[in-house]
Amino acid sequence: MKTAWVFPGQGSQAVGMGVDLATTPIGKDRFEEAKDILGWSVLDRCQGDETELAKTLYTQPCLYVVESILIDLLKDKGQKVDLVAGHSLGEYSALYAAEVFDFATGLRLVKRRSELMSESAGGKMVALMKFDRCQLEEAIAAIPDVVLANDNSDQQVVISGSPEAVDQLCSQVKTKRAIELKVSGAFHSPMMAQAAVKFKELLEEADFSEAKVPVLSNVDPTPSTSATVLKDRLTQQMTGSVRWREIMLALPQQEITQVLEVGPGKVLAGLIKRACPNVEVSNVGSLNDF
Missing domain, CATH: 3.30.70.250 (Malonyl-CoA ACP transacylase, ACP-binding)
Structure with missing residues (x-):
């Protein structure tokens, strides 16, 4: 039995997500660390106004933090994973799950990504x-x-x-x-080229390690554990297409029998159930799901 973890991106956010995770020591520490990095509280945003939470500037860091805590809790309970993938922003959570970078490195990248993407108007x-x-x-x-x-x-x-x-x-x-879609710009298109160039500067400085498990990237759904390859794919991600349909089709080819959607909502789980009827699909988005 081989298991994949998949991580949703922007659009899956919901008011109240992650709030129960603050009752765990892991969650409490992560929320505090995130506040130091971001300069604002993820918990407050997740409990606040739906329109505010839906702003790219807040959605992306909030999703990354909540998904990272869920990853830490799964690992703390001894859960094993054989392959990871994330949808758009979710790729950062997937890379964190594969231990390509630490929590803080990932959050700094997501913070900058969200800032640049929210500034990209006109699409x-x-x-x-x-x-x-x-x-x-x-x-x-x-x-x-x-x-x-x-x-x-x-x-x-x-x-x-x-x-x-x-x-x-x-x-x-x-x-x-x-x-x-209620977004500020034409994400995953050549219209993001300027933002991608600015983002690349921070990305190039970031410390990436070899992945502990293979990652299926948005721009290239073939499994890789190479730190260089995964960073290069992430560089292309802002202007490139999210090839999620191909990622799903790759799951049975990689002998995956179980998929766990880690994060709020069940969007990816629904897509995978239809695309891969022989794969067992479940999701974890709150403490109750454990």
Whole structure:
């Protein structure tokens, strides 16, 4: 039996997440350490206003901190993992779980990432449900300034780019539903290039170790434990597509029989259940789930 842990990203946050974790010694220490690094309280944000929590600047550090505490609690209980992957921001939690960097290094990276991404204005992201993939791929190839940002499953993707290009694509591709995401910019697209260049400076200085277990990265869903490779993939992540559909398909190929979604919500668990019906899927998002 081989187990994978997967970590959700922005969009899975919820008011109240992680609050019960503060009752554990591990959680209490982590929340205090996070406050020193961030200059604000993750616990306060998680118990505060939903609109505030949904701001990129706060969402990303809050998710990373909560997911890191869940990782520490799982390991403290002797839980073993054979493979990790995270969706967008969740890749930082996956790298922490694989012991590529320590908690503080990861949080400093996430803090800077969230700052740069929240400053990137002018783009648009839309989630599309149930569509003809050939038609979608043709439209993306034909329309400049729009890309496939998140390839989440056969029937669910997110496109990203300039508002005009995104609107043009939406008018050309027939879908069951199209939902505009409440984000500040065109994440996972070439429109993030300037932010990515600034972020790379901090990333290059960060201390990465060889991963204790293989990591499936967003921009390249082949398993790697190489510190150099994983850092390089993270460098590409801000402007590159989240290839989640391929990550899910890689799980049975890597002989994974159990998947645990670590973090708030059950979005990834739902996607994996549909994509990999023979894989057992569960999730842990609070102390009750232990």
